[in-house]
Amino acid sequence: QVQLQESGPGLVKPSQTLSLTCTVSGGSVSSSNYYWNWIRQPAGEGLEWIGRIYARGTPNYNPSLENRVTISTDTSKNQFSLKVSSVTAADTAVYYCSRGGPGYSNWFDHWGKGTLVTVSS
Amino acid sequence: DIQMTQSPSSLSASVGDRVTITCRASQSIDKYVNWYKQTPGKAPELLIYSASTLQSGVPSRFSGSGSGTDFTLTISSLQPEDYAIYFCQQSHSAPLTFGGGTKVDI
Numbered sequence: 001q002v003q004l005q006e007s008g009p010g011l012v013k014p015s016q017t018l019s020l021t022c023t024v025s026g027g028s029v030s031s032s033n034y035y036w037n038w039i040r041q042p043a044g045e046g047l048e049w050i051g052r053i054y055a056r057g058t059p060n061y062n063p064s065l066e067n068r069v070t071i072s073t074d075t076s077k078n079q080f081s082l083k084v085s086s087v088t089a090a091d092t093a094v095y096y097c098s099r100g101g102p103g104y105s106n107w108f109d110h111w112g113k114g115t116l117v118t119v120s121s
Numbered sequence: 122d123i124q125m126t127q128s129p130s131s132l133s134a135s136v137g138d139r140v141t142i143t144c145r146a147s148q149s150i151d152k153y154v155n156w157y158k159q160t161p162g163k164a165p166e167l168l169i170y171s172a173s174t175l176q177s178g179v180p181s182r183f184s185g186s187g188s189g190t191d192f193t194l195t196i197s198s199l200q201p202e203d204y205a206i207y208f209c210q211q212s213h214s215a216p217l218t219f220g221g222g223t224k225v226d227i
Contacts, residue, residue: 047165047208049217062216063122096164106212107155109176111164 002027004097004112012091012119018084022097022112023077030055030075035100037108038071038082040093048093053080054104087119123147123211127220134225140196142223144209147190153213154192156185159222160205169194170212199225 008020038050051061059071070083098108124147152172157165169185182197209220
């Protein structure tokens, strides 16, 4: 059973860079069959897809964040990571990592528990 | 971007009721719609993908239908554990987008 776990600072100062890591167990980020995604959810609001990465492929980002977002993988640690630069209070949210469905499907069948990131001085 | 509009935004129902939630896409997306359930403090859980395919382990009282721009999630007989927020999501093209959610409560 695939499991994902987000980790990283829960508090980030405005204008700094938010950095999160997702550790995958029971599956491999090197697998050529799946997208690995980041999604966020501000408190009491809906879900926003941030972007995705896949083995030996170019990351795809939501244009709403594209200039500030970087997603990468560390295959040696079976992890993938998210960086969001120049954060503001609007970036405060629960951040989820998730796996896409098989065959590079664009649904999300496995999710981490989520981690709250607050942007505040 | 493809906009996904869910209705209603909230509804009240009793155990045993049949519940229907709709999702409309801003353009035709064939059957590229997926449905999720989220309970407070938890990550969303995939219920249905490709408009009508039940994810493994999901009770059969959940069903999905539709194609093109109009989609429906139906709970045939609402159970206490079904009180939650439900989201649709389009997987037709990036950026992947979600509906605003439907809260189902008593």
